[in-house]
Amino acid sequence: MNGRSTTGVFARMAAQPLFMCGFRPFFLAAAVYGAVLLPLWLGYLGAGLALPAVPGGPVVWHAHELMFGFGLAAVAGFVLTAVPEFTATAPFGRGTTLGLALLWLAARLAFWSSGSLGAAGQWLAALLDAGFAAALPLAVARRLWRDPARRHRGFLWGLAAMAATVAGFQADVLRGLYPMRWLVAAVGVMMVLIVVAMSRISMRIVNDALDAQRRRRDAEDGEADDLPAYRARPPRRNLAIFAISLCTAGGLLAIPPAVAGWLALAAAAAVLNLLNDWHVGRALLSRWAFLLYMVYWLMALGYGLLGLAQLGAPVAAGAGLHVLTVGAMGLSILAVLCIAGRTHAGLPLDGRPWVMLAAAAIGVAAAVRAAAGMTGLPAGWPLPLLAAGGTAWALAWGLAAARLAGVFVRARSDGGSGCEEASAAAGDVLSP
Template sequence: MCGFRPFFLATALCAVLLLLIWLGFLAAGLGVPAVPGGAVVWHAHELMFGFGLAAVAGFLLTAVPEFTATPAFGRRTALGMFLLWTAARLAFWLSGTLGLTGAVLAAVLNVGFLGALIAIVAPRLWRDPERRHLAFLWGLGAMWIALAGFHADALGGAYPMRWVRVGVGVMMVLIVVALSRISMRIVNDALDAERLRRNGGTSRRHAEDDELPDYRARPPRRNLAIFGVALYTVVEFVLPGSVIGGWVALAAAAAVLNLLNDWHVGRALLSRWAFMLYAVYWLMAAGYALIGLSLLGAPVIPSAGLHLLTVGAMGVSIFGVLCIAGRTHAGHELDLRPWVLVAAAGLVAAALARAASGLPGMPVLGLQAVSVAAWVLGYGLAARYLGTVFVGPRPDSGTGCEEVLSEA
C-alpha cells in the first residue's frame, strides 16, 4: 500500500539480523559474508547503506508526497524499489564469493537503488512551488556520491571505509533535516498537552500560556549545524586523522548543541517523543565531541565517537521515525505502551556501551557484546510491536498513506 511499510519492516528486521551476525563474529569468530575489504567493511556498509538507506527510502517515499501535496507513490513503485533494495543486499553479501562479477553486480544494484530513489523523488521536490524541501535532494545526491565512491574503491582494490565515513556525515545532515520537520509537530503537540494540563483539561488560553510559545525549528541554527557537520566530513575525507579535523569536529559538536537551544521549552520537552528526538542531538553532539578530542590527542579512539553517531544518533532517530511516521501513516495513534521507552533506552545504552569500549582500560569485547545485546533488544521490540502495524490494515477510515484519521 505504501512505501514505508516494506522498508520500515525491513529496517527493523535488518537491524536485528545484522547485529546478531556481528555478535557471532565478535564472540565466537563465526564467519560473516565475504566482501571486498573484509568483515568490518561488510558490517559498516550494511548498517549505513543497507539498514540506513532502507529507513531513508521508507521515509521519503511517504513524506515527499505529503511535503509536496502530491499523490502517493503507487504500489508498483514501492514494490519495485523494495525488490531492488533486496537484490542489492543479496548481491553485496555474495560479492566476495562471486568474484569480480559479483562485485560489479553489487555496485550496479546498490548505486542503482539510490539513483532510482533520487529519480523518483527529485521531480516532486523540484516542482514544489516553494522548494522548501530541496535539502533532502542535496543530501541524497551526496549519499549517492558516497555509495558510488565506496564501490569504486572496492572494485579498484582500495580500502573503501573512507566513503562509509562520508556516508555517516551525510546521514547526520539528513537526520537534522528530517527532525526539523518532525519536531515541529512533536514538540508543539507536547506543548499543547502541557497547556491543557495547566488549564485543567480545557482548551481555553490563560495568561500563563504566553510562557509556552510555539516551538520553531529555526533555519539559522539548523543551517549552522548542517554546515559544521558537512565541513568536518569534508576535512576528514581530505585530511584524515588531522588536528584540523579535530578542531572542526569540536565546532560541529558546538553547532549541534546550539541547535538544541530551540528545544528548551520546559516540562513539555520531557514527553517521550520530544525527549527521544532531543536525545538524538545530544548523541550527535557527543559523537563529534569525542571524535574531536580523539584527534587532538585525548586517550580515546575515534571509533568511540563514530559509534555515538551511528549506533546512537542514527539508531535512535530511525527508531523514532518508525514509531512516529510508521504508526501514524498506517492509521494508528502514537504508541504509549512501556515497550517504546524500554526500546529507546536500550538503543541509548547500546550507543554508550559501544563508545565506552573505546576508552582506555575498558573491557572492549564485553562492552561490545552489551552494546549488541541492547541494540537487538531495542530493534527486536520494534520488529515485534511495529511489524504487525506495517503488514496489517489501517484501523481507521483511511485507505492510503495519509496520517491517522479521527473517527469523530
C-alpha cells in the same frame, strides 16, 4: 515463466497491504535488519562465526550493512512517504514501492555474495547498491524541484550526497582500494539527513506537546499558560548542516588530524547551538519530544568524542562514530518508525512501555560501545563491552520488529487505503 505471468505475480505482490505506502516495506526491513545485523557481528567477534566474504573484510561488511542496508532502508521509507506529503503531490504507487523494495533486497543479496563471485559479483553488487541509492533522489527530484515553496530541497541534496558515497564506495572496491573512507563519509551525510528530517518532525511533535500542556493547565486552573510556539529556526539548522558537512568533507579528504579534530568539535558546538530552540519547558519531557531531543544530544556527543580522539585524547575515533551511528542514527530511526509509521498507517501513537525500553536500550548500546573504544581498558574488557552493546541494540530492534511488523503488513484498521495520517493520532502524540 512468461512475461504475462511475471507481470501477474508482480501485480499480486504489489496489491498486498505491505506495499500500500512507501514506509511500510522499508520500515519493516529496517526493524528486522537492525535486529539481525548485530547478533551476526557478535557471533563473528565472540565465536568466529563466518560472515559474508566481501571486499574489505568483516569490518567493511558490518559498517556497509549498518549504513547502506539498515540506515538507507529507513531513509527510503521516510522520503517516499514524507516527500509527497510535503509537496502536496500524489503518493508513490504500489508498483514503485514494490520495485524499490526488491531493488534494496537484491542489493543486499548481491553485496553479501560479492566476495565469492569474483569480479562479476563485485560489478553486480556495485550496480545494484549504487542503483538503489541513486533511485531515491531520482524518485523524488521532480516533486522537490517543482515545489513552489522550495523548502524541502535539502532532502534532494542529502539523498544525492548519500548516493555519491555509495558510488564512491563501490568505485574504490572495483579499483581494489579499501573503501572505509566512504562509509565514514556516509555517517556525516546521514547526520545531515537527520537534521533536515527532524526539523520537520519536531515542528509537529514539540508544538503538539506545548498544546497538550496548555490544555492540561487550562483544565487544572482554568487559565492556559502563555507558552511560546516552537520553531526550528533555519539559521541554527543551516549552521549545523554546514559544520557537519565541513567535518565530513575534511575526513574524506584526509586533512591533518588536528584540523579534523577542531572541525568535529565545531560540528558538536553547532548541534548544541541548534538545541537552544528546544528549551520550551516541561513539554520537552513528553515522550516523543524527549526522544527527538536526545537524538541531538547523542549527535553532539558523537562529534565531540570524534574531535577529542583526533586531538589526541585517550579515546578511539570509533567511539565517536558509534555514538553517531548506534546512538543518534539508531534513536532517530526508532522515533521515525514509531511516529511516522503508526500515524501514516492510520493508528494513534504508541503509549506502551516498550518504546521507552527500546530507546533506553539504544542509549545503553551507544554508551557501552563508546566505552569499549576508550584506551587504557584492561585487556579482557573490550569484548564483553562490545557484547553488552550489541545485545542491547538487538533487544531494541527485536522489540521494534515485534511491535511494529503487524502495523506494516496489515491493512489499515481505519478504512484508509494509502498514506494519509490517522485523524485521531494528534490526541495521542503525548503519551507519557
